[in-house]
Amino acid sequence: MLSREDFYMIKQLRKEGAHIVDIAHRLGCCERTVRRYLALPAPKTGRRTQPRGSKLDPFKSFIDHQLAEGVWNAEVILHKIKDLGYAGGGTLVRDYIHPKRALRPNRKTVRFETAPGHQLQHDWGNLEVLLAGERCKVHIAVNVLGYSRRLHVWAAPCEDAEHTYEALVQALEHFGGVPATVLVDNQKAAVLRHNAGGEVQFNEGFLQLAHHYGFSPKACQPHRPRTKGKVERMVGYVKDHFFQRYQRFESWAHLNQLLTQWVTTVADPRTLRQFDQSPAARFIDEKAALQALPVMRFDTSYRDLRQVGWDGYIEVRGNRYSVPESYCGQGVSLRISLDDTLRVYDKHDALIAEHRLRARTDGWQTTPSHHKPLWQSVGVQQRNLSVYEEVLS
Template sequence: MLRRGDFLMIQNRLNEGAFLKDIAAELGVSTKTVSRAVKRNSAPTGKPGRPKVSKLDPFVEQINELLARNVWNAQVILRELQSRGYSGSVSLLREYIAPKRALRPSRATVRFETPPGKQMQSDWAELRTMIAGVDTKVFFCVNELGHSRAMHIWAALSFDAHHTFEAMVRAFEYFGGIPAQVLVDNQKAAVIEHPREGEIRFNNRFLDMADFYGFKPKACKPARPQTKGKVERMVSYLKGHFFVRYQQFESLAHLNQQLEQWLRTEAEPRVHGTTREVVQEMFKRELPYLQALPNTRFDTAYIETRRVGWDGYIDVNGNRYSVPSNLAGQSVRVYIGLEGTLRVANMQDQWVASHTLRHKSSGWVVDSSHHKPLWEKTMGKVQARPLSVYEEML
């Protein structure tokens, strides 16, 4: 039976040029019902009676909130409602959502398919979630193979160049191979300048990584994110599925563990809405087309130069770390890893020290072997005195 709100929706859709059968499908009624309402120019008027109570009524506010967040998948909404006590069917939920789909924002674009092993699309997004009980802004990088739609997701607290490189390296390792091309947005982490005419200037470290892994870097056209629409849609899929189901995490590491588990148990076994094939089955066919991983890993650490003090220490992030004393007064390269490691190399690229980063409140970080020659040299110049000298002074 049509309600007054349904009749208003019919009028709006007719003004937009919609067909009666399409309107009927959206409302979940017959075409004749819509036709009669149009001829009557009003919703049907029945005898007033006791209003029918639906199992869905207590959850309407939650449903509308999810729709406002652009979550339209009925199964995802169903899981969320069931966790709050909903015992009704998914068909009842679909009937409620159907007439509202006309309000769903959309943008038409031409779909471009890529052959297996050809391309990986990469993009960053952000949202707030609870980590260790704290409301935290989290950045997550989605790397998706253009052919099979297999993807890898990595969450971090920053989306600078080094975290971008780390996310891509982890994706290569997760897939077990490297695509021929990596398509990125015009983020400064990868693209320094992208003029509408002329050559693109990529970040030098990004070019180093491309050479290391043997892929060709490619950037989207400026102001046209549809160029990498596949991964844009996967960012929406992630927000509308994973972060609806999982909303609290013990740590950033726990978040990444949950992401990989969700990829293997839900995202990869699903039938993709565009290809109409199971993602993990398509990936099995795409894998042989990926290039083999090299024997070593690209170093995504921050690389900086420091001058060693005359006491054999260097300053890093507000604390001091020991290096071999023979480097006192010389310059060294420091590699600050994203996982809290500190490695030091001399200017001939030979490793000379390794530490774990610590807050300055914990004190200087010392490797006793670094300064042993310095102490031996110093002790050799100290005059030894017998105890009798001090006894004479008493």
């Protein structure tokens, strides 16, 4: 039971326009309590009654241990204690955890709501998991639409420019449209520097991506990543929810397949308490406000230059790959997609060769038609074998 002072504080904060969820966070109680006190004409009086036993009592020590380990998602904890025999509902779990959230580091910041289709927020997170039987670091790109809170998550081995652009492209394709602005942190894949006067110098590749899809690039203020608080919260949500349920993956494809399934079945239908709607329901309004996707997909391949050897091969990542013999000694450009497809282009940007990247132990990769004219042009000296027959005899 809250005190008389808490009662009047709730009334005053609500009168000033504070959200119920923020009032509950400030007082360390649940939102139902705030709503109940707002409905009362006057504060309650009388002595506190002795609390009754709860179905949750045998599991409280386990919950406390989970909180100490950094697991604060009530749904994840509910799933775990049900495996231990808990027969109650999720409300008891949430009510028990809510007052303890004040023990977490304060991340509170001002929330700015945006119109449908106005903004997408992008951020990366990372953690270690078991992938193909080995412990490795996984980087997760999270993209969130500001109005609906609908998200897209993609796992990758690193956070370089090419993977950043691929994550954004996949998110736009997932949403089926393009928002007016994309807000990013100050990673080098997107932002080179903040100049004097507040001017932002964006990475040229990121500007090309923005121009291709027709969105305006925006960057957080330096040392203020919480400007994009919606996506920061969702990075934590993915870590505390998805990666608490799933911790072992057969491959990158398996990991991303599970992420897509989880987003569709868990993240999209969840209820946003401040709106009493799900992201999927709010996305109906946002979908109509998104710009159409362009006809051509943005190319997120790695790019490089090579000189073709006189034997008609180029060296790429420790192995050698054939190109047509007519390009011997000439310069060519390379594009290596994130699925390890190698494409070779001439100076006119025409495709002249395509290979799958292979390990050095697989040997040189040769397309027979590339070198057939070369071998035909090589003269072979003809000798009469009778000379050797005389020597042997």
